Amino acid sequence: MRGFVRTVIVPWLAQGGRVVVFAGRALREMFRPPFEVRETARQVYEVGWRSLPLIAAAGYAVGIVMSMHTRASLERFGAEALIPAALALALVRETGPLVVGLLVSGRVGAGIGAELGAMKVTEQIDALEAVAVDSFKFLVVTRVAACMLAMPILTVVMNFTGIVGGWTAESAVSGMGFESYFRAAFSLVQFTDYLPGTLKTMVFGFIIAVTASYLGVHASGGTQGVGQAATRSVVTASVLMIATNVVLVRLIFFVFPETAE
Amino acid sequence: MSEPGAAIRLEGVSKAFGTFRVLDDVTLRIPRGRATVVLGRSGTGKSVMLRHIVGLLQPDAGRVFVGEDEITALPPAGLAAVRQRIGFLFQNAALFDSITVAENVAFPLRRHTTLSDAEIRTRARDKLAAVGLARAAESMPASLSGGMRKRAGLARAMALDPAILLVDEPSAGLDPVTSGEIDDLLASTRQERGTTLIVVTHNIPSARRLADAMLFLHEGRVLARGSAADLEQSEHALVRRFMRSEAGG
Amino acid sequence: MGSPRLAMVGAFVIGGLLLFAVGLFLIGDRRLLFSEQFEVEADFGNVAGVEIGTSVRLSGLPAGEVIGIAIPGEPGGRFVVRMRVREDLHALVRADSEAAILSDGLLGSAYIQLRAGTGAAPLVADGGSLAGVDAVEMSDLIVEGRETFRIAADEMTRMRAELSATFGDLGDTVTATNRLLAEVGTGVRMMSEASADLVAESRGLVADVRTVMSTVAAGQDAVEDVLRETEAAMGAVRGSAQEVERAIVRFSGPGSVTDRLLDDARTAMRHAREVMADVADNTEALKRNWLFRGFFAERGFYNLDELTRDEYRALEADERYTVLRVWLAADRLFEEGGEGADGTLMLRVDAGRRIDEAMGELLQYPRTSPLVVEGYSTLREDGPRMNDARRRAELVHDHVARTFGRPAGATAAMPLGAEAPDSPARDGRWDGVALTLFVETERLAGTAAEQ
Ligand SMILES: Nc1ncnc2c1ncn2[C@@H]1O[C@H](COP(=O)(O)OP(=O)(O)O)[C@@H](O)[C@H]1O
Numbered sequence: 025m026r027g028f029v030r031t032v033i034v035p036w037l038a039q040g041g042r043v044v045v046f047a048g049r050a051l052r053e054m055f056r057p058p059f060e061v062r063e064t065a066r067q068v069y070e071v072g073w074r075s076l077p078l079i080a081a082a083g084y085a086v087g088i089v090m091s092m093h094t095r096a097s098l099e100r101f102g103a104e105a106l107i108p109a110a111l112a113l114a115l116v117r118e119t120g121p122l123v124v125g126l127l128v129s130g131r132v133g134a135g136i137g138a139e140l141g142a143m144k145v146t147e148q149i150d151a152l153e154a155v156a157v158d159s160f161k162f163l164v165v166t167r168v169a170a171c172m173l174a175m176p177i178l179t180v181v182m183n184f185t186g187i188v189g190g191w192t193a194e195s196a197v198s199g200m201g202f203e204s205y206f207r208a209a210f211s212l213v214q215f216t217d218y219l220p221g222t223l224k225t226m227v228f229g230f231i232i233a234v235t236a237s238y239l240g241v242h243a244s245g246g247t248q249g250v251g252q253a254a255t256r257s258v259v260t261a262s263v264l265m266i267a268t269n270v271v272l273v274r275l276i277f278f279v280f281p282e283t284a285e
Numbered sequence: 286m287s288e289p290g291a292a293i294r295l296e297g298v299s300k301a302f303g304t305f306r307v308l309d310d311v312t313l314r315i316p317r318g319r320a321t322v323v324l325g326r327s328g329t330g331k332s333v334m335l336r337h338i339v340g341l342l343q344p345d346a347g348r349v350f351v352g353e354d355e356i357t358a359l360p361p362a363g364l365a366a367v368r369q370r371i372g373f374l375f376q377n378a379a380l381f382d383s384i385t386v387a388e389n390v391a392f393p394l395r396r397h398t399t400l401s402d403a404e405i406r407t408r409a410r411d412k413l414a415a416v417g418l419a420r421a422a423e424s425m426p427a428s429l430s431g432g433m434r435k436r437a438g439l440a441r442a443m444a445l446d447p448a449i450l451l452v453d454e455p456s457a458g459l460d461p462v463t464s465g466e467i468d469d470l471l472a473s474t475r476q477e478r479g480t481t482l483i484v485v486t487h488n489i490p491s492a493r494r495l496a497d498a499m500l501f502l503h504e505g506r507v508l509a510r511g512s513a514a515d516l517e518q519s520e521h522a523l524v525r526r527f528m529r530s531e532a533g534g
Numbered sequence: 535m536g537s538p539r540l541a542m543v544g545a546f547v548i549g550g551l552l553l554f555a556v557g558l559f560l561i562g563d564r565r566l567l568f569s570e571q572f573e574v575e576a577d578f579g580n581v582a583g584v585e586i587g588t589s590v591r592l593s594g595l596p597a598g599e600v601i602g603i604a605i606p607g608e609p610g611g612r613f614v615v616r617m618r619v620r621e622d623l624h625a626l627v628r629a630d631s632e633a634a635i636l637s638d639g640l641l642g643s644a645y646i647q648l649r650a651g652t653g654a655a656p657l658v659a660d661g662g663s664l665a666g667v668d669a670v671e672m673s674d675l676i677v678e679g680r681e682t683f684r685i686a687a688d689e690m691t692r693m694r695a696e697l698s699a700t701f702g703d704l705g706d707t708v709t710a711t712n713r714l715l716a717e718v719g720t721g722v723r724m725m726s727e728a729s730a731d732l733v734a735e736s737r738g739l740v741a742d743v744r745t746v747m748s749t750v751a752a753g754q755d756a757v758e759d760v761l762r763e764t765e766a767a768m769g770a771v772r773g774s775a776q777e778v779e780r781a782i783v784r785f786s787g788p789g790s791v792t793d794r795l796l797d798d799a800r801t802a803m804r805h806a807r808e809v810m811a812d813v814a815d816n817t818e819a820l821k822r823n824w825l826f827r828g829f830f831a832e833r834g835f836y837n838l839d840e841l842t843r844d845e846y847r848a849l850e851a852d853e854r855y856t857v858l859r860v861w862l863a864a865d866r867l868f869e870e871g872g873e874g875a876d877g878t879l880m881l882r883v884d885a886g887r888r889i890d891e892a893m894g895e896l897l898q899y900p901r902t903s904p905l906v907v908e909g910y911s912t913l914r915e916d917g918p919r920m921n922d923a924r925r926r927a928e929l930v931h932d933h934v935a936r937t938f939g940r941p942a943g944a945t946a947a948m949p950l951g952a953e954a955p956d957s958p959a960r961d962g963r964w965d966g967v968a969l970t971l972f973v974e975t976e977r978l979a980g981t982a983a984e985q
């Protein structure tokens with residue numbers, strides 16, 4: 025038992041502690057000059073712009089599927105009129121943020137884990153340090169900031185393409201017009217759904233980037249270590265994100281009690 | 286304080302990875318403006334020693350000085366300033382593989398100078414031309430051969446015209462002609478700019494050509510030091526045998 | 535990092551922010567954040583479903599939202615709901631505007647409906663207050679109730695009438711009432727309150743009638759007082775029935791849910807009617823009991839069977855009632871049939887239709903009004919004449935009772951002989967029957983006004 029504690033629990037806790045310290049450092053360094061603006065922009069391009077096709081396509085598909093499901097359940101109550109609003113509410117509050125979070129942790133988390141892992145094992149990170157560049161600021165903070173900036177934007181894109189998808193499905197059934205669908209969709213959404221739902225994805229972005237960066241920067245063992253960093257990034261980031269979401273949802277209910285219906 | 290003329294000093298530096306002692310109470314002086322060649326079998330800690338000099342590794346015990354600055358006690362900002370005075374060619378070149386070769390060389394210039402974009406490009410080209418890579422400027426590092434990467438790495442290390450140049454096995458994987466050209470480049474750089482050179486190499490002819498002084502590392506200690514002639518007459522058979530070999534390994 | 539890439543980053547960030555802003559605008563537009571507003575308040579006894587942010591509509595138009603609900607300081611006080619309303623609708627919100635809490639169908643959320651005021655009333659000041667109309671008073675805000683609900687309401691009234699005529703078999707009556715309410719109430723959230731009241735009232739009624747019974751057992755002196763109390767209880771039941779009616783009317787609105795609900799209500803009503811018919815039959819004997827006969831005699835009605843001809847004629851003169859007659863001639867109604875010596879009198883095949891048509895003229899009046907089928911005959915001899923008159927009256931009465939299901943005890947057959955001063959025959963005589971309805975003069979005025 026003591027052996028188990030010493031060989032499993034303690035290292036595990038120590039690892040957790042190191043991640044927390046790493047995350048804290050990322051948060052602190054983000055607001056401390058000098059700012060790596062160009063590199064952050066490059067990361068926004070990688071994380072945000074290049075995720076757009078994936079997010080838009082996924083959002084569109086999710087919108088169609090959700091619309092069909094919503095129709096199936098609301099039809100029973102004769103509440104078809106609520107389909108756009110129910111879809112939008114679900115998207116804005118939870119589905120949009122979570123789907124974007126999972127997609128980004130898959131695409132971007134793996135990317136960051138692999139890229140930083142490769143840089144680590146080929147000594148590029150040391151090379152950065154050797155040319156007097158703060159590798160943490162240059163590599164980690166830029167990615168964390170880019171993810172935190174890109175996530176809410178991607179979420180908004182997902183929500184809108186989701187609603188467009190919902191409209192596609194709806195107009196196929198009822199021939200509803202786009203503008204009236206859009207207005208109906210937003211008829212029940214409140215600021216207290218929209219703002220926390222969208223902005224909480226900044227937290228998701230933070231978690232994804234910090235986790236993947238940590239695992240990448242601490243990769244070891246050559247090519248295999250790089251692959252490991254990539255897969256672990258996706259898994260760990262997704263799980264952490266979903267767990268954090270539970271806490272965030274409670275927190276949002278606490279701060280905006282009227283959203284807890 | 287440091288004696289005049291010492292560019293780099295290690296004082297009782299020890300370093301272990303786990304239980305494996307790589308450096309064991311190493312004390313040495315690298316004279317300013319001279320070329321010091323570090324010899325030793327693979328895995329004796331030559332690269333680890335170079336990393337200590339730029340602060341990429343912290344010693345378990347002992348102190349490292351670069352000029353007047355104690356690397357081992359500097360805050361991050363001070364360390365960065367020191368690092369700008371040092372060029373470092375990594376053993377495996379460590380090029381940034383997401384940007385072109387030219388951008389690799391330009392990278393330190395963009396970070397640490399206020400030169401215009403055009404000036405930076407010109408400088409990067411010049412440095413690449415000096416190592417014979419002008420034609421590969423726009424290639425991505427992944428498409429280069431090992432020797433070409435080495436030379437690109439050297440061009441990057443020399444981009445800021447550093448006062449101190451640390452070169453880890455520059456001629457490994459290079460053909461004898463190119464290898465000779467690199468030696469000439471290093472020698473002329475030292476001569477023209479008074480650059481302090483530390484060259485890790487297994488290539489004895491190259492070492493003889495470059496070295497003002499030699500260090501022989503073995504099992505974490507400095508086994509022998511002095512001129513090439515001193516090492517040829519070393520009391521240690523290993524050192525004498527090493528000096529008699531013709532090519533690197 | 536070339537400039538095309540930088541442009542994409544810019545497009546991404548700016549486009550994203552714009553899209554985000556579109557969302558904000560779509561929500562904000564609805565919440566009227568960006569337009570001028572004024573505040574009003576209204577008080578309600580109950581604010582079910584209303585919360586901060588609940589939307590406010592004026593004549594169906596989105597007009598604003600609830601921004602606060604003040605809780606009464608003591609039990610029984612009223613909740614004051616504060617609302618923010620679009621300034622451009624201010625001209626419609628007058629001192630005589632009313633606010634009511636409505637709901638968008640079964641699944642819909644509650645909203646507050648403001649009724650535009652009249653031009654004569656002054657504008658409500660910013661921060662001023664409006665009258666809040668509580669749910670049960672809503673019926674007058676709903677422009678048109680549905681025909682079916684009116685029928686349902688009629689059935690409620692009829693039930694009350696049957697209840698008042700039928701003091702026997704109380705258990706069944708209450709069960710029937712409860713069952714009716716249970717069935718009508720199924721799924722009808724809004725009705726439950728009124729239904730509960732009605733059930734409570736019926737329970738109270740049972741208790742009252744029990745009291746009547748025990749008092750009767752003790753002695754007759756107080757009978758009249760007790761019966762008057764019972765009448766009062768009946769009045770309360772009628773009030774509850776009207777509340778249920780209003781609840782139904784309030785709940786009515788387009789949509790399949792409501793239609794299904796209507797079906798349920800109709801079924802419930804049919805069941806209730808059947809049960810009540812049974813109760814009426816079972817308690818017919820009790821109704822004829824001397825105690826109740828006395829009661830009815832005092833009232834002048836409901837025991838028509840026992841009236842003598844003179845008493846009946848006296849009743850006709852009573853000013854509280856207006857007598858309405860529809861005359862039917864014998865030759866169009868009756869035929870001799872069978873082989874009996876006296877010749878059995880029967881209704882002709884098409885007589886039913888004629889009677890029904892005649893009844894049609896009377897159906898517009900309160901159905902609790904007593905209906906008497908007067909029998910006339912012009913046979914010369916006294917005995918056969920009276921027999922003939924009685925037989926005619928009974929045949930038609932039976933048909934009417936069967937077809938129209940008038941409240942038990944509120945119909946009778948009355949043989950009157952040959953004299954018919956008001957008959958269209960001009961000679962003061964009539965050969966046939968007259969359908970005679972005794973309408974309370976007061977209610978007749980109301981009915982006429984409605985026409
Ligand atoms: N970061 C490290 N972690 C663990 N062991 C290391 C690390 N860096 C170097 N070593 C070990 O230290 C020894 C010296 O390595 P190095 O200095 O690269 O040898 P060389 O003299 O060939 O350059 C080697 O055995 C190597 O395995």
Ligand SMILES: [Mg+2]
Pocket residue numbers: 328331332333376453
């Ligand atoms: Mg080495």
